[in-house]
Amino acid sequence: xxxxxxxxxxxxxxxxxxxxxxxxxxxxxxxxxxxxxxxxxxxxxxxxxxxxxxxxxxxxxxxxxxxxxxxxxxxxxxxxxxxxxxxxxxxxxxxxxxxxxxxxxxxxxxxxxxxxxxxxxxxxxxxxxxxxxxxxxxxxxxxxxxxxxxxxxxxxxxxxxxxxxxxxxxxxxxxxxxxxxxxxxxxxxxxxxxxxxxxxxxxxxxxxxxxxxxxxxxxxxxxxxxxxxxxxxxxxxxxxxxxxxxxxxxxxxxxxxxxxxxxxxxxxxxxxxxxxxxxxxxxxxxxxxxxxxxxxxxxxxxxxxxxxxxxxxxxxxxxxxxxxxxxxxxxxxxxxxxxxxxxxxxx
Numbered sequence: 001x002x003x004x005x006x007x008x009x010x011x012x013x014x015x016x017x018x019x020x021x022x023x024x025x026x027x028x029x030x031x032x033x034x035x036x037x038x039x040x041x042x043x044x045x046x047x048x049x050x051x052x053x054x055x056x057x058x059x060x061x062x063x064x065x066x067x068x069x070x071x072x073x074x075x076x077x078x079x080x081x082x083x084x085x086x087x088x089x090x091x092x093x094x095x096x097x098x099x100x101x102x103x104x105x106x107x108x109x110x111x112x113x114x115x116x117x118x119x120x121x122x123x124x125x126x127x128x129x130x131x132x133x134x135x136x137x138x139x140x141x142x143x144x145x146x147x148x149x150x151x152x153x154x155x156x157x158x159x160x161x162x163x164x165x166x167x168x169x170x171x172x173x174x175x176x177x178x179x180x181x182x183x184x185x186x187x188x189x190x191x192x193x194x195x196x197x198x199x200x201x202x203x204x205x206x207x208x209x210x211x212x213x214x215x216x217x218x219x220x221x222x223x224x225x226x227x228x229x230x231x232x233x234x235x236x237x238x239x240x241x242x243x244x245x246x247x248x249x250x251x252x253x254x255x256x257x258x259x260x261x262x263x264x265x266x267x268x269x270x271x272x273x274x275x276x277x278x279x280x281x282x283x284x285x286x287x288x289x290x291x292x293x294x295x296x297x298x299x300x301x302x303x304x305x306x307x308x309x310x311x312x313x314x315x316x317x318x319x320x321x322x323x324x325x326x327x328x329x330x331x332x333x334x335x336x337x338x339x340x341x342x343x344x345x346x347x
Contacts (some may be wrong), residue, residue, distance in 0.1 A: 030066040033248065035092040036081060040072040045274050046151075046240070047071050048093055053267040060259045065252070067092070085243050086142045091243045097133060097148070097179055103184040104140055106320045107133075109327045111236050112313050114306035115181035118345040119276050121334035122150050124238045126272070128330055130241070132323070137243055144249045146261065147268035152275050153234035153346055154180065155216045157227035158210035159203070163295055165304055172198050174208040182211055183235050186309045199223065214238050215347060216279045222252040233297040233305065234346040240271070280347045299341050 005132040035054065039046035047069075050192075054067040076084040080184075081093040081098050101108025109128070116122040130148040137145040156162055162171065167189040174194035175181045189210075194202045199211045203226045211223060212235065218224070242264055287294055297305070317324035320325065 015123040028063055030061070030063050031248075031251075033065060033067045033091040033244070034075060035067050035094065035242075036075050036084070036090050037068045037094045038078045039154055043071075045143075045271060045279070046094075048278055049267045049271050052270075053263055056266070057259060057263045060263070061256060065256050065260075068155065076142055082141055082143070082243065085245050086153060086243050088247065090245075090272055091248050092242060094240060094242055096151075097145070097239055097241045097243075098179065101178060105316070106136060106323050108179060109316060109320055109324060110239050111177065111179040112316055113186065113235055113309040114302075115178065115313070115327075115331050116234070116237045117335040118234060118340055119150065119153060119237075120338040120339060120340055120345055121331070122153075123276065124338060125330050125334045126150065126268075129327070132326060135239070136323070138246055141243070142246045143243040146242050146244065147264040149268040149271040150240060151238045152216055152279065153238050153272065154212055154236040154238060155215050155218070155233065155346075156210055156212055156231040156235075157203075157223045158229045158231065159227055160209070161229050161293070161295065162210065162231045163297065164301060165308065171210055174202055174211040176213070179236055180212045182312055183309060186312055187305055188308075197221065199340055200226065203227065212297065213320070215283050216275075219283045219286050224286055224292045228290075228292050230287065230292055230294050231297060232343055233302050235305075236282045241268070275347075276344075280344050284343075285345075294343065296343050296346065302313045 010260060035050060037047055037050045050069050050229075054069050060064050075090050076093075078095065082103055084090045085093050090149075096319065097107055098111035099107075101112045116125070126148050130145065133148065134145040137143045156173070158171070162168060165187060168184075168189040169187040172192055173189045174185045175184055175191040176194060176196045181193070184191040188261070191203075192208050194208060196213055196217060199213065200222050202208045203211060211218065211227070215230070218227075218230075244260075249257070284294070317328045
């Protein structure tokens with residue numbers, strides 16, 4: 001009898017230990033959030049900020065959740081990011097929200113030509129814009145929009161000086177988005193569609209005479225080797241932001257949501273700060289070393305350029321209805337509050 005009791009007790013303990021080990025194994029298996037980033041592995045600062053975000057989040061989540069970064073087009077191509085997150089093919093993306101106007105016209109309002117007068121006005125509007133677009137994304141794309149960040153203003157890299165609206169006439173300008181094409185055409189030049197990674201070759205072969213793009217993007221792709229003139233005018237404010245599949249967000253425990261919001265916020269704030277301080281200084285140094293002439297368009301001249309695109313802006317605001325009216329009002333208030341006009345403020 002004693003022997004039977006011991007055998008039964010042993011069996012009971014073994015079953016209990018097995019169940020415990022299974023339970024522990026299940027709790028230790030993290031929920032994986034795959035974050036896609038268009039920038040290549042090792043890129044600074046775009047890919048760097050995502051790698052650091054993942055590192056901080058993973059340390060704080062303690063194995064419950066883990067972010068894995070996929071760089072340079074892995075898992076999905078940039079134009080596919082919104083649909084991939086919406087359908088759950090991937091959980092999270094770092095993307096330039098404005099380019100997805102082909103999915104919803106309201107997304108393109110972020111990149112309207114001359115929407116903001118300088119980087120300070122742009123940055124001041126981030127929180128309110130993020131809240132507006134988060135609501136839109138939750139309703140339209142099954143995604144939480146979070147971590148909107150400023151990544152610099154669009155300038156003109158060119159082979160010859162461009163200082164007045166008349167200088168734009170007939171200029172062949174490489175563009176890679178509808179908003180940039182609208183700006184270039186509105187100023188009297190001829191837009192030529194060229195992906196930003198191919199701008200250098202197109203300039204080298206004289207397919208185009210100039211390129212409209214962000215300052216740091218132009219430096220990274222080597223344009224100062226060919227274009228000895230850069231016109232500073234902040235034609236378009238460029239943005240990136242994160243989107244997280246809404247189902248994934250809703251399933252997160254509250255403490256994980258809090259960690260996620262905090263760490264994404266840190267990443268976005270860091271990127272905006274780097275853009276408006278460190279990158280400006282680094283790029284200006286490159287221009288000096290490469291013998292590039294930087295021309296700050298006088299405010300009165302920039303106002304002429306902005307007026308030339310006014311009807312286009314109003315048309316886009318009108319298409320977006322109440323949402324467009326809110327974006328317009330927000331931009332106007334920010335521009336009145338922050339009137340500074342310098343090379344740094346137009347970066």
